[in-house]
Amino acid sequence: MLKVLCFKSGDNLYGIETRYVKEINRHPEITVIPLAPPMMAGIMNLRGQIVNLLDFEALIGVPTRAEKKHCIILKKEAGEIDVMAFLVEQAADVIDVDEAICEPPTPSLENEYGQTIKFIAKLEQQLLIIIDKEKLF
Amino acid sequence: MLKNEDFIQEFVEEARDHLENFERVVLTNLAEISAEQINDAFRAVHSIKGTAGFFGLTKIVTIAHSMETILDFVNRKQIPLTDAEIDLLLEAKDRLKVLVNDVKQSETYPIDDILVKLQVAEAGFAKQDANAADPIAKPEPPDTSQLFAHFDFNPQTQEKITAFRKFGHHIYGIEMALTAQYLASCDGLDAIIDNFTSVANVILMISPAGDPLSWDDLKAEQFNNPVVLILASSILEESLLRQVLGLPASSVRVLAENKENTVAEPVLLLSNEPEANEDKLLELPLVEFNEGSESLRVNIRLLDDLMNLASELVLGRNRLLTLLEPEKKRIAELPQVLQNVDRLTSSIQEKIMLTRMQPIGTLFNRYPRLIRDLSKKLNKKLTLQIEGGEVELDKSILEGLSDPLVHLLRNAADHGIESAAIRKQNGKNEIATISLKASYQGSVVNIEVSDDGNGIDFTKIQEIARKKKLYRQNELNLMSEKELLNLLFDPGFSTADSLSEVSGRGVGMDVVRTNLEKMGGSIEITTQSGRGTSVKLMMPLTVSxxxxxxxxxxxxxxxxxxxxxxxxxxxxxxxxxxxxxxxxxxxxxxxxxxxxxxxxxxxxxxxxxxxxxxxxxxxxxxxxxxxxxxxxxxxxxxxxxxxxxxxxxxxxxxxxxxxxxxxxxxxxxxxxxxxxxxxxxxxxxxxxxKPQTLIDDLGRTALAGDDREDFVLFKGTGNEILALNIALIKRIDKIKKTEIQRIGDRTYISRGNMPLRVIRAEDYLALNSGLDDGEDYYVITPKLVPQPIGILATEIIENVNFEPVIEAQQFNMTGIFGAALFREKMILIINLYALLERAEPEAFTFVPSPQASGRKILLVEDSPFFQKVEQNYLESGGYQVVLAANGLEALAILDREAIDVVLTDIQMPQLDGYALLKKIRQKPAYDSIPIVALSALTGALNREKGLTSGFDRYEYKLDRESLLRALDEVIAASQRGE
CATH class of the missing domain: 2.40.50.180 (CheA-289, Domain 4)
Structure with a gap:
């Protein structure tokens, strides 16, 4: 079983395994930094810690025009210096995903997303794109 | 056989301190070295030996023991050290440091070479010792260590001592010298007596001659003999008592329990046979007294945490003050409370900052050794003058200063100071002086590294700048001296005629400056011809x-x-x-x-x-x-x-x-x-x-614009320098040649258990191929392509940022956008899509959309490079292309030609992209023409701005697939009349 935090972007449902996630922030106060790389949505202060906010859609290269409200803060892994977070349209539930319903991405999806997809999970209502955090940055 | 991880870490830290002390002593001018200092060095080594023995670190013990033996000869027999012996001791110290730093593996290091050298030296000393017919008497032990010997521990005294001990008192032997200075510092004798009796009980008070004294005697005697010996009891710890009484460490001694009858053992005295006496030394209750006994070792991480918390506290206070400002009038006592919180917070923060402050002397003390080594290597006579070692700086700044100072001192010794012969000729002292000074100036610390050498030669700077093609002579002629000095900070600039071992290690002044600026500091050079050079660093006191x-x-x-x-x-x-x-x-x-x-x-x-x-x-x-x-x-x-x-x-x-x-x-x-x-x-x-303006061989400067792009320069097996836009590269990996497998006429590597096709650019483009004899390869994986593939490179040269100025006319090779000159080298900019198409037509050829044929695209782009790139992309997509170099030209073309889509750059001279958009949208006739913006920058932020300003699409210049797809979509949409 994978524990996956789901979030929406456009019409797609994405997921990231909860073991990478520190917390979700639903009211991020974002400071936009001029001249920052385009995928950088800004910076926020999380209880005294600087968090780098990346625009999730820009990061995976599938932009939508939807407003992005929520912020998924990732755990800092050994060797990482900065705390990273995704700015996403809307964070949803944490669900258990059975590996049995997961498949590797099809070539057509790989073309679009590169290697950032880990699995496609065939949920009953919708396909869930589980991203590969290790390949993102 | 390490016994305890925590303790061993403590040992390592202590040993490092000891070694530093050791080096400081050994480097002291020999003429001035005192027996006490040799003792210090001996003790440093001895402590290391003792603790290392406890942990079973035999190699460390062996080296330390040998060093100790040599020092013992020096100390005991007053045999002076020669220069060679000092070198040897330093070498041994370095070796010890290596072992200590890698303490867990220390048993595996070979040490025979250094041991042999030490033993030879030992033998030499032993011989000198034997030759000395009349051994010089060993120096008197310091008086203070025999303090208790003066007291008469009669049964009465003994009883008193036992009684006080019952109440938890410590018994002290105190030597109080009632000098004028001491009296003055304590506000007179009465104050001293009051002070003393408030913290301690006098058991015995005598003069050095042994006559009993009382406080009244002292008052009456008017200090004919200012020294008074007091046996006293106090509840206070030794360091506290000393502080209260304002006495130096050497004049207060704790009388150990159960030792009352057997005192008088000099604790700091070195025995004739250090080996035999060693255990006793370790057992003694007072092994070491030094200034350090008032300080405490604290883990630096804890201090960092404290500092962060204090910083947070300050911010919390700031917030609180802002929030409560309006309430101040309503609640009467609030202003006072706030003020108090405000003040306390500031002082907490200040004090915590102070815990991280360290005297710069700890850093400066490393350099006499460096200068000594340099002086030998360069065959120059150098002395180092140190001033202001007491100036304190934040620990992290001190650490950051270490490398820059080494660099500056090396520079001074190598480039600044002339050879002894020349100095003599010029009437200078043969021995050159390099000085290292620190001083406060407001909230800034100035650190100055200066030499009395020949000063900086401006003509030489000009010559090198010219040779290295940084500037042309006429430009250099116009520069002021200050500007010329600034050239020294140019990356890679070095005024040494040849790279010597000492300086010129590829780290230039530019790195020094960058590092200093990172810490909030700055650097300035001043020089006087024939008189010397001075480099001033201005550093902030603290960070955070x-x-x-x-x-x-x-x-x-x-x-x-x-x-x-x-x-x-x-x-x-x-x-x-x-x-x-x-x-x-x-x-x-x-x-x-x-x-x-x-x-x-x-x-x-x-x-x-x-x-x-x-x-x-x-x-x-x-x-x-x-x-x-x-x-x-x-x-x-x-x-x-x-x-x-x-x-x-x-x-x-x-x-x-x-x-x-x-x-x-x-x-x-x-x-x-x-x-x-x-x-x-x-x-x-x-x-x-200055931005890296491109100057090509004719001296033309590239047009300034926003068309600078980042490229990775690399080489295939041939000698051409190839460039690929960084925005098109997903990753670059280093692989071994053996990882490349050949299947049929194609080559593959394995990536994530999947075969990844890899190609050589020179196999498909008109480039030279050379010998394929390297071991390592780099695989450049492009992005924005329909299928994963890798491009093989033998060398990744560097990342550069420049505006590609293309000799488009001369270059009409498929797969190459053109050639550009960068730092006088010819660079071929690769057309990624054309290369891939040639390598694997079935996967990479773009199939033009049926609705593309016959469509006319107006491409508005000022950069010839991107003009060529976009034209190529559009034509491969089946479109017809009409070119315009700016917005005005575009409007003219729109007037006379039927255009299906306008594709425009944003930043252009004479009517930029936004202005063009506005003008086109003002004319109803052009209403149905979709307008797509092209940008060198990709991503959400710019896209948003582009879209909100009214462009139909916003596309990244280099992404062919996305661009063509977008065109297809907007044409379809406009046909549907949306």
Missing amino acids: IIQSLVVASSAIKMVIPQADVQETIKINKESFNEKIEAINEKYFYRLRNELLAVVYLSDLWQPQQAGRAPRDHKLVVLKLGQQRFGLLVETLLGIEETLIKPLPAILKECGIYSGLTIMGDGKVAPILDIAGIARTTALVSDTNT
Whole structure:
């Protein structure tokens, strides 16, 4: 079983395994930094810690025009210096995903997303794109 | 056989300190070295030996023992050390340091070589010793150590001692010298007596001759013999008692329990046979007394945490004060409480900062050794003068200064100081002096490295700058001395005729400066021909919390370190144009007859919006070393204490920030990097700060625009330098040649258990191929392509940023966009899609959409390089292309030709992309023409801006697939009449 935090972007449902996630922030106060790389949505202060906010859609290269409200803060892994977070349209539930319903991405999806997809999970209502955090940055 | 991890770490730290002390002593001028100092060195080694023995670290023990033996000869027999012996001791110390630093593996290190040398030296000493017919008597042990020997421990005294001990008192032997100075420092004898009796009970008081004394005797005697010996009891610990009495460490001794009858054992005295006496030494209750006994070892991580918490506390206070400001009138006692909290918070923070302060002497003391080594290597006679070792700096700044100082000292010794022969010729002292001075100046510490050498030779700087093609001679002729000195900070600049072992290790002054600036410091060089050179470093005392000026432009808040601000000037919109004068869009302000270059803050990220609305501004005058410039901001929000947080890696490339800060309201704001701003805007004269303008072989300067792109330069097996846009590269990996497998006529590597096809550019393009004899390869994996593939390179040269100026006419090779000159080298810019198409046509050929044929695209683009790139992309997509170099040309073409889609660059001279969009949209006739913006920058932020301004699509210049897909979609949409 994978524990996956789901979030929406456009019409797609994405997921990231909860073991990478520190917390979700639903009211991020974002400071936009001029001249920052385009995928950088800004910076926020999380209880005294600087968090780098990346625009999730820009990061995976599938932009939508939807407003992005929520912020998924990732755990800092050994060797990482900065705390990273995704700015996403809307964070949803944490669900258990059975590996049995997961498949590797099809070539057509790989073309679009590169290697950032880990699995496609065939949920009953919708396909869930589980991203590969290790390949993102 | 390590016994305890925690203790061993403590041992390592202690041993490092001991070794440092040891080196300091051994490097002391031999003529001045005292027996006490040799004792110090001996003790340092001895402690290491003792503790290492406890942990079973035999190799460390063996070396330490040998060193100890040699020092013992020196100490006991007064045999002076020769230069060679000092070298040997230093070498042995270095070896010990290596073992200590890798303590867990220390048993595996070979040490025989150094042991042999030490033993030879030992033998030499033993011989000298035997030859000395009349051994010199061993020096008297220090008087204080025999303090208790003077007292008569009769049964009565003994009883008193036992009684006091029952109440938990310590028994002390105190030697009080009633000198005029001591009396003065304690406000006279009465005060001393009061003080003494309040903390201690006198058991016995005698003169050094043994006559009993009382306080009254002291008052009457008027100090014919100022020394008084007192046996006293006190509840206070030894260090505290000493502090209260204001006495030096050597004059207060604890009488150990159960030793009352057997005292008088000199504890600091070194025995004749150190080996035999060693155990006893370790058992003794007072092994070591030094100044360190009043300090405590604390893990630096704990201090860092404390400091962070204190910083947070300061911010919390700031927030609280802001929030409660309106309540002050309502609640009567509130102002007082707030004020108190305010004050306490500040002092807590201040004190915690102080815990991280260390005297710069700890750093300076490493350098006598360096100078000594350099003096031998360079065959010059050098002395090092150190001043201001007591100046304190934050630990992290001290650490950061270590390498730059080594570099500067090396430079001084190698380049600055002439050879002894030349010095003599010029009537200078043969022995050259290098001095290292630290001093406070306000909240800044100045550190000066100066030499009395020959000064910097300006003609030599010019010559090198010319040779290295940094500048042409006529440019150099115009430079002032200051500007020429600034050339020294150019990357890779070195004035040594040849690279010597000492300097010229590829780390130049540019690295020194960058490192200093990172810590908030700056550097200045002054030189006098024939007299010497001086390099001054100006460093902040501490890090982490700074006074800063909060400013804002376009509603974006930024922070300027107060230390960089010289003054602020209000500039009203009415008089704005008179006060801020422009020459070719460069702005100036007359500051008391000095011409001050000025830049708009908002221009840094939103260059030059046409028609700036008049409004009030504030001019912030900033100083950068000896230079000044002005920053025009819209509002000043005041001065705040802000907490510095390091800049995330992702923001470093912006080039104008030095860090981030959390402000009183909890929001984050970037801290402006004054040096960075000067660099990016070329405001101050400094070769480093100039943008890398392309100068081709005819001396033409490339057009300045926003068309600079990042390229990775690499080589295939041939000798051509190839360039691929960084934006097209997903990753670069290093692989071994053996990983490449051949299947049929194609080559593959394995990536994530999947075969990845790899190609050589030279196999498909008209390039030279060379010998394929390397071991390593790099695989460049492109992105924005329909299928994964890798390009093999034998060498990744570097990342460069330049505007590609293309000799388009001369280059019509498939797969190559053209050639560009960069730093006088010819670079071939690869057309990725064409290359891939040739390598694997079935996967990479773009199948033109059926609706493309016959469609005319108006391509508006000022850069010849991108013109060529886009034209190529569009034609491969089956479109017909009409070219325009700017917005005006585009409008003319629209007037006379039927165009299906306009594809336009944003930044262009004469009517830019936004203005063109506006003009086209104003004409109803063009209503149905879709307009697509092209940008060198990709991503959400720009896309958003592009889309909100009315473009139908916003596409990235280099992404062929996405661009063609977008065109297909907008054409389809316009046909449907949307």
